[in-house]
Ligand SMILES: O=C(O)[C@@H](CO)OP(=O)(O)O
Ligand SMILES: [Mn+2]
C-alpha cells in the first residue's frame with residue numbers, strides 16, 4: 288500500500304452553468320458541495336472540444352472522451368475526429384474492409400445496409416459520415432443501399448428527428464436514378480431499440496434485430512410518417528419513439544438477407560458493441576434468438592473493444608490509448624477499485640482503461656445493477672448503493688486508488704425533467720456527505736469532478752429564440768475539488784488552463800508516483 292490513498296468521484300453530467308438557464312445543479316440543495324466550495328482547493332476543468340480530442344470547441348463533451356481523458360492523463364484524437372480524417376484523406380475508402388463489404392454486396396446483387404444514430408451530435412455518430420459513404424458507394428458501383436435510422440434527440444434537440452430524416456432523404460433523392468436505389472428501411476428511438484449498453488437490456492437489441500434484420504414490426508410508408516404518427520400516439524420525444532419498419536405493398540423495403548453487407552456507422556463503442564456481437568457471433572450466441580442468421584459481411588465504423596476485438600471488421604482504427612493510469616498503478620504494485628451502476632459501469636472500467644474491457648490483475652471492479660426505467664422515475668438511481676459499496680471498499684483497507692461514477696446528473700438530465708434532475712443532483716450530494724466522512728476516517732484524499740455538463744443546462748434557446756427543454760450534454764466546464772486532511776494547493780487555480788486530462792497526473796502526484804512524459808501536467 289502507498290501511504291497516500293485517493294478516491295476519485297465522477298459526478299456524471301454535473302457541470303457549471305454560464306447562462307443560468309435550467310441550472311438544476313445550482314437549484315439543487317447541495318449542502319456538502321456548497322461547503323466544499325468554500326473550504327477546499329478548487330478549480331474548474333474544460334471537458335469539451337479540444338480538451339478531450341474532439342474536432343472543434345463546438346463539440347460538447349461526453350462520457351467516452353471524458354473518461355478516456357480522466358483515465359489516461361492525455362488527450363487523444365477521438366473517433367469523431369479520426370473518422371473525419373479518414374474520410375477526408377480517402378483512407379476509409381481504400382481500406383480492405385470497405386472494399387470487401389462493397390464488393391460483397393455487388394457480387395451478390397445484394398444490398399449495402401447502414402445502421403446508426405441519425406444525428407450530428409458527434410457523440411456516437413455524424414450524419415455527414417453516412418451521407419459521404421452513401422455517395423461513395425454509388426460512385427463505386429453499389430446498386431442498392433438501405434439505411435436503418437436510430438433517432439437521437441439526446442445529443443441534439445429532443446424532437447429534431449424530422450430534420451435529420453429530411454436531410455438524409457434529400458441526399459438519397461439526389462443520388463437515386465436508374466442505377467442506384469437508396470432508401471430508409473427501418474428505425475426507432477435510440478433508447479428503445481438497438482443502442483443498449485453494458486448489457487443493461489438485451490431486449491432492446493433483440494428488437495433492433497427484428498426491426499432492421501427481419502423487417503418485423505409496425506409498417507409505415509416512410510420515416511417521416513412513422514415519426515409523426517408515433518409521436519402523436521405516444522407523446523414520446525425522439526430518443527423514446529417506438530421501432531418502425533418502412534414497407535411498400537406490405538413488404539419491408541430493406542430486410543437484411545444473405546449476400547448483403549452491413550455497416551454500423553456509429554464510432555462510439557458502448558452502444559455499438561451488443562449489435563456487433565449479434566452480427567459477428569456464431570451459433571454460441573445466447574443473448575436472444577436471432578432466428579436464421581443471414582450470411583452477411585458486417586463491419587463497425589471503429590473497433591469498439593480493443594481487448595475482445597469487437598467487431599472483427601472495422602473501417603477506421605480507434606485511438607490507440609497507451610499508458611493509462613490503471614496500467615501505471617498496476618506496474619507500481621498499487622491496487623485500484625472501480626464501482627458504478629450498470630448504466631455507467633463501463634465508463635469507469637472500459638472507457639477508463641482506454642476502451643478495453645479486460646482488467647489489470649491489481650484492479651477490482653463492481654457493477655451495481657441499474658433500474659430498468661426512464662430515470663426521471665427513479666432520479667436517485669443507485670447512488671445510495673454505490674455509496675454503501677464505496678464505504679465497504681474503503682473499510683476493506685485494500686485499495687490505494689478508488690474511482691466511482693454517480694450517473695444521476697447525466698442520466699436524469701437526459702430525460703429533460705428539471706424536477707427529477709434536481710433530485711438526482713441532491714442524491715449525489717447526499718452520497719458525498721456519507722462518503723467523505725468515512726474517507727476522512729481512513730485517510731483518503733477525495734477528488735471530486737465530472738466528465739462533462741448536462742444537469743447544469745436543462746433549458747436552451749432554440750434558433751427562433753424560444754426557450755425549450757434541453758436533453759443533451761452542455762459545453763460547460765466542470766468542477767474539481769480536493770478534499771483532504773493534507774495541504775494541497777492547486778497552481779493557478781483561478782485560471783482556465785486545466786482540462787480533464789490534468790486529473791490523472793494530479794492523482795499520481797498525490798500517490799507519489801511519477802507520471803509518464805506523455806501525460807499532461809499535475810494541477811498540484
Ligand atoms: O447516453 C449516451 O450514450 C450519451 C449521450 O449520447 O451520454 P454519456 O456520454 O454521458 O454516456
Ligand atoms: Mn457522462
Ligand SMILES: [Mn+2]
Pocket residue numbers: 300350697698701741760
Ligand atoms: Mn450523457
